[in-house]
Amino acid sequence: MDKVTNKNTNQRPKFLNLLQIRLPITAVASILHRISGILLFLILPFVIYDLGLSLKSEDGFKLVLESLNRPALQMLGALAVTAVCYHLISGIRFLLLDLGLGHKLQTSRWSARIVIYLAIIMLLLFVTGVVK
Amino acid sequence: MAWQAQGFRAWLLQRLTAVYIGLYLIIASCCFYANISNITYQQWYQLISQPLINVSLVLFFYAVLFHSWVGVRDIIIDYIKPVTLRLSVLTAVALGLFIMTIWVSLILMAVIQL
Numbered sequence: 001m002d003k004v005t006n007k008n009t010n011q012r013p014k015f016l017n018l019l020q021i022r023l024p025i026t027a028v029a030s031i032l033h034r035i036s037g038i039l040l041f042l043i044l045p046f047v048i049y050d051l052g053l054s055l056k057s058e059d060g061f062k063l064v065l066e067s068l069n070r071p072a073l074q075m076l077g078a079l080a081v082t083a084v085c086y087h088l089i090s091g092i093r094f095l096l097l098d099l100g101l102g103h104k105l106q107t108s109r110w111s112a113r114i115v116i117y118l119a120i121i122m123l124l125l126f127v128t129g130v131v132k
Numbered sequence: 133m134a135w136q137a138q139g140f141r142a143w144l145l146q147r148l149t150a151v152y153i154g155l156y157l158i159i160a161s162c163c164f165y166a167n168i169s170n171i172t173y174q175q176w177y178q179l180i181s182q183p184l185i186n187v188s189l190v191l192f193f194y195a196v197l198f199h200s201w202v203g204v205r206d207i208i209i210d211y212i213k214p215v216t217l218r219l220s221v222l223t224a225v226a227l228g229l230f231i232m233t234i235w236v237s238l239i240l241m242a243v244i245q246l
């Protein structure tokens with residue numbers, strides 16, 4: 001009996017290449033939370049540097065404003081703001097899940113979908129400069 | 133070691149800092165979004181040097197740095213398997229976050245007006 005069970009478990013296909021398996025939407029929401037989190041962690045030193053520069057002197061303040069207005073940095077800024085918004089909204093979803101709300105499979109799929117769609121809309125709005 | 137914040141404690145602190153960060157972001161953007169774009173240096177400096185705003189901002193950065201530690205540590209432990217590499221990356225991140233904590237404290241405490 002044991003042997004049979006073992007054999008069956010061994011023969012299950014192992015297919016964990018993240019680029020080839022199709023992740024469920026809730027897993028996509030979760031991994032985007034991680035990616036946006038890492039992104040925010042990476043920009044943190046630049047935020048602190050800019051904060052310091054902007055408070056140091058009037059020239060520093062102007063330098064920060066000018067650099068934020070450069071097109072290349074505006075794109076990065078748009079990405080960063082999207083990451084903040086996504087991380088915030090998806091974080092609220094996780095907190096609600098922790099509180100025991102929205103645990104049903106259908107509900108959590110649908111909330112994951114809403115969070116991701118909102119992020120795409122925000123990215124488009126920020127990148128095109130409709131919202132600044 | 134306590135600073136590593138593992139298990140339930142890390143889980144709980146991750147969520148408590150998340151609530152503070154989230155509320156701070158929402159309240160700050162509601163209060164300042166309308167007129168932050170044409171703020172002058174003097175106004176900006178005055179704003180940040182107000183004790184309440186200054187201290188809450190310091191706490192905000194501490195919360196973000198701590199929240200980052202727990203989050204990044206979880207991700208490193210999940211994806212980096214070789215022990216030496218894992219420990220090196222963890223140490224580098226911890227060191228970076230520690231330096232940023234001191235750095236942001238110095239920046240903000242230099243401008244506080246008591």
